[in-house]
Amino acid sequence: MVRTRLTASERHAQLVQAAVTAFAQGGYAGTTTDQVARIAGVSQPYVIRLFGSKQELFLATTRHAGDRVQAIWRAAAEKDPTLPGLGAAYKELLAERDLLVVLLHGFAAAGDPVLGDAVRACYGELFFLVRELTGASAEEVRDFFAAGMLITVLGAMRVLGADTVPMQPWMTELLGTLPYSEE
Amino acid sequence: MVRTRLTASERHAQLVQAAVTAFAQGGYAGTTTDQVARIAGVSQPYVIRLFGSKQELFLATTRHAGDRVQAIWRAAAEKDPTLPGLGAAYKELLAERDLLVVLLHGFAAAGDPVLGDAVRACYGELFFLVRELTGASAEEVRDFFAAGMLITVLGAMRVLGADTVPMQPWMTELLGTLPYSEE
DNA sequence: AGTTGTTGTTATCCACTGATAACTAAGACC
DNA sequence: GGTCTTAGTTATCAGTGGATAACAACAACT
Numbered sequence: 541m542v543r544t545r546l547t548a549s550e551r552h553a554q555l556v557q558a559a560v561t562a563f564a565q566g567g568y569a570g571t572t573t574d575q576v577a578r579i580a581g582v583s584q585p586y587v588i589r590l591f592g593s594k595q596e597l598f599l600a601t602t603r604h605a606g607d608r609v610q611a612i613w614r615a616a617a618e619k620d621p622t623l624p625g626l627g628a629a630y631k632e633l634l635a636e637r638d639l640l641v642v643l644l645h646g647f648a649a650a651g652d653p654v655l656g657d658a659v660r661a662c663y664g665e666l667f668f669l670v671r672e673l674t675g676a677s678a679e680e681v682r683d684f685f686a687a688g689m690l691i692t693v694l695g696a697m698r699v700l701g702a703d704t705v706p707m708q709p710w711m712t713e714l715l716g717t718l719p720y721s722e723e
Numbered sequence: 724m725v726r727t728r729l730t731a732s733e734r735h736a737q738l739v740q741a742a743v744t745a746f747a748q749g750g751y752a753g754t755t756t757d758q759v760a761r762i763a764g765v766s767q768p769y770v771i772r773l774f775g776s777k778q779e780l781f782l783a784t785t786r787h788a789g790d791r792v793q794a795i796w797r798a799a800a801e802k803d804p805t806l807p808g809l810g811a812a813y814k815e816l817l818a819e820r821d822l823l824v825v826l827l828h829g830f831a832a833a834g835d836p837v838l839g840d841a842v843r844a845c846y847g848e849l850f851f852l853v854r855e856l857t858g859a860s861a862e863e864v865r866d867f868f869a870a871g872m873l874i875t876v877l878g879a880m881r882v883l884g885a886d887t888v889p890m891q892p893w894m895t896e897l898l899g900t901l902p903y904s905e906e
Numbered sequence: 907a908g909t910t911g912t913t914g915t916t917a918t919c920c921a922c923t924g925a926t927a928a929c930t931a932a933g934a935c936c
Numbered sequence: 937g938g939t940c941t942t943a944g945t946t947a948t949c950a951g952t953g954g955a956t957a958a959c960a961a962c963a964a965c966t
Contacts, residue, residue, distance in 0.1 A: 545913055545962065565834045569753030572953060583915055588955060641831070648824070648831045650880040651748045656888070660880055664893040679900040683866075686873040690865070693872050697833040697843055705839070710847040717862040728932065728943055755923060766945055771925060 552590060552600075555580050559601040564638035567645040568598050568655070599658050602646040605639045606662040610669055617673040623684050626670060627719060630691055637701035640692040687719065735773060735783075738763050742784040747821035750828040751781050751838070782841050785829040788822045789845040793852055800856040806867050809853060810902060813874055820884035823875040870902065 546554065558579035562571045573594050574584040591597040616629035633640055643662070650656035670681050694700040699711050729737065741762035745754045756777050757767040774780040799812035816823055826845070833839035853864050877883040882894050 548913075551913080567750055567752060567831060569750060570832070573955090574953075584953085585916085585955075585957095586914060589914090594954065641834075644827075644876075645831050647876050648750060648827050648879050649753070651824075656881060660882070660888065660891070663880065664891055667893040667897065678896045682873070682897055682900050683869075685897070686866075686869040689872040689876050690869040693827075693830050696831050697846065698839060699843070705843065708843070708847055710850040713861045714850065714865055714868070717865050731943075734943080756925090757923075765943095767923085768925075768927095768946085769944060772944090777924065 548590065551580075551582070555582070555587060555590060555597070556600055556604045559597055560605060560638045560642050563598060563601055563645060564641040568649045568652075573597065595654065598646075598655070601642060602655075602658060602662060605642045605646075606665065608636070608639050609633065609643070609666060613666075613669060613673060621673055621675075623670075623674050623676050623680055624719075626674060627684065627687070630688070634691070634695060634701045637695045641696045644692050644696050691718070731773065734763075734765070738765070738770060738773065738780070739783055739787045742780055743788060743821045743825050746781060746784055746828060747824040751832050751835075756780065778837065781829075781838070784825060785838075785841060785845060788825045788829075789848065791819070791822050792816065792826070792849060796849075796852060796856060804856055804858075806853075806857050806859050806863055807902075809857060810867065810870070813871070817874070817878060817884045820878045824879045827875050827879050874901070 555576060559576045561579055562576045565571065566575070572584075573587050576597065577584040577587045580587075587597065588594070591600060612629050612632055613626050616626050616632075619625065620628070643659075646655065646659040646662070650659045667681065667685070670676070670684060671678075674681075676684070691700060694714075698705045699715070738759060742759045745759045745762055748754065749758070755767075756770050759780065760767040760770045763770075770780065771777070774783060795812050795815055796809050799809050799815075802808065803811070826842075829838065829842040829845070833842045850864065850868070853859070853867060854861075857864075859867070874883060877897075881888045882898070
């Protein structure tokens with residue numbers, strides 16, 4: 541191993557990246573800090589030392605996912621600041637499907653008070669960002685988010701994104717009419 | 724304790740009910756079989772004996788949730804076999820919010836192959852049921868499910884349903900225009 | 907070179923959890 | 937009333953997972 545050492549912030553970022561991958565598969569409770577550590581190639585106790593606790597690691601991970609979605613939408617709005625414009629960015633989001641799935645796990649885990657607060661704040665930010673970028677009405681934004689949630693769930697179910705499951709009739713019917721998701 | 728004994732099928736049903744409550748809070752990995760047992764007032768090993776494994780218990784729970792949604796939609800369709808008709812039933816579904824949240828946990832956990840198969844099958848059934856009951860087009864059904872996913876996620880985030888969190892501006896804006904969810 | 911701070915590891919712990927086994931007790935049936 | 941089946945328990949285990957502590961090694965600076 542000629543692996544050179546990283547600075548704390550580099551390692552931090554790398555671990556968040558690994559955590560996105562790991563948590564997307566197993567969710568918060570279903571993922572071990574050791575799995576995250578292995579992906580990043582460090583020891584499990586070091587992960588805890590850098591983040592303080594598993595919960596902090598998960599919070600950092602969902603925050604990162606939210607920020608990444610924001611960044612992608614901001615970039616999309618520079619070309620076309622409309623809802624279909626942002627919707628087109630779902631192609632890129634599905635390319636990083638783990639981002640969406642991690643967020644979904646966060647939403648599902650909102651029963652936990654502290655995770656819930658974080659996740660609701662994240663969602664609120666996204667809502668206002670879309671309103672601000674597009675100037676669309678509340679109704680239109682609501683439909684946009686509804687479609688987004690459907691895409692996210694279909695991503696989590698391996699119906700959309702990479703390495704999808706064999707197609708079933710209902711999937712083709714649904715996907716045939718799905719906006720924002722053409723490849 | 725004058726607690727009389729139940730038949731196996733009664734206990735089975737009661738445990739599934741308890742499991743809906745428990746799994747809705749913590750998800751699959753984040754819930755212990757002992758928590759389910761305590762809610763039902765039995766010992767933890769008995770839960771395992773009746774269902775074989777924790778995974779089987781979770782599968783039974785998601786199946787039950789899916790069946791319940793089907794039943795509610797069928798009942799709604801008898802009065803008004805249209806999409807808005809079924810949408811009105813979301814009021815009842817939100818009254819049993821744990822049902823929706825358990826399903827969401829199932830969707831999120833679809834990374835697991837065996838849970839994934841079950842959950843996709845459940846979703847496919849729901850899709851065809853709605854098409855059959857309403858005769859709506861694929862596009863309309865897609866929008867219906869998109870709105871349903873949004874409602875489900877908002878339920879999981881404690882923005883809709885019972886014991887909701889204090890309202891935030893973005894929530895009121897979103898909810899103000901949300902169909903199928905007026906109380 | 908020596909000293910100091912930062913990056914990382916190994917060893918270890920303790921609580922927890924799903925599962926098994928062996929046992930107990932309530933009904934049903936004759 | 938005895939016996940057989942079904943409902944349920946207690947005791948226990950083996951594995952795991954997050955967290956702590958103590959230690960090691962690389963780098964930087966004078």
